[in-house]
Amino acid sequence: MPDLADALRTIPDFPKPGIQFKDLTPVLADPALFGQLLDALAAPWADAGVTHVVGIESRGYWFGAALAERxxxxxxxxxxxxxxxxxxxRATYALEYGEDALELHGQDLPDGARALVHDDVIATGGTAAAACELVEKAGGTVVGISFAVEIAFLDGRSKLPAGVPVEVAIVV
Incomplete structure (x- = not known):
């Protein structure tokens, strides 16, 4: 079976010039690789008492829902x-030019919820930090943050909440 990192496809200049997009769809297309990635994502959290996984739109849904089930x-x-x-x-976060926001149905996160925030890729970290803020605003506790891929040179971890464990399956 190929290594997960080897299965990633790099798409140059997508979505704009200068970006080397890391495409996870080859992993999704291969049931063995998909299962291998889900195992890698779930293992660090098996004993963390996670009650909810908060998946970030849209590619965070790919693995987040399956991770929640596991x-x-x-x-x-x-x-x-x-x-x-x-x-x-709602929580807002900075973009290179401007800002964006994420929203969460806070009433669906019960008191005492222990949430794992998940996204497909951590690049600059702003989106994941906003998702952590959403969990806290809704009254939950973020017990960890999970990513399928980390683009390490962008140092997105520096924007994440201090003291919250972060696990990544593939570092590029």
């Missing part, structure tokens, strides 16, 4: 503004 936890989507139908909590 951990015996619920799954909640952190979505772009205006996509959730019920009352939501």
């Amino acid at each position: 951990l015996g936890a619920g799954f909640l989507p952190a979505r772009k503004p205006g996509k959730l139908p019920a009352a939501s909590v």
Whole structure:
């Protein structure tokens, strides 16, 4: 079976010039690799008492929902503004030019919830930091942050909440 890192496809200049996009769809297309990645993502959290996985739109859903099932936890989507139908909590984060936001149905995260925040890739860290803020605003506790891929040279970990464990399956 190929190594997970070897299975990533690099797409140059996507979505804009200068970016080397790390494409995870070859992992999704191969059931053995998909299972291997889910095992790697779930293992560090098996005994962490995770009650909910918060997956970040949109590629964080790919693995987040399956990860929640493996951990015996619920799954909640952190979505772009205006996509959730019920009352939501919101957190904003900085982009290179401007800002964006994420929203979460806070009422679906019960008191005492122990949330694992998951996204497919950590690059600059702003989106994951905003998702952690959402969990806290909703009254939950972030017990960890999980990523399929880390683009290490961008130092996204520096924007994540101090003291919260971070686990990554593939570092590039």
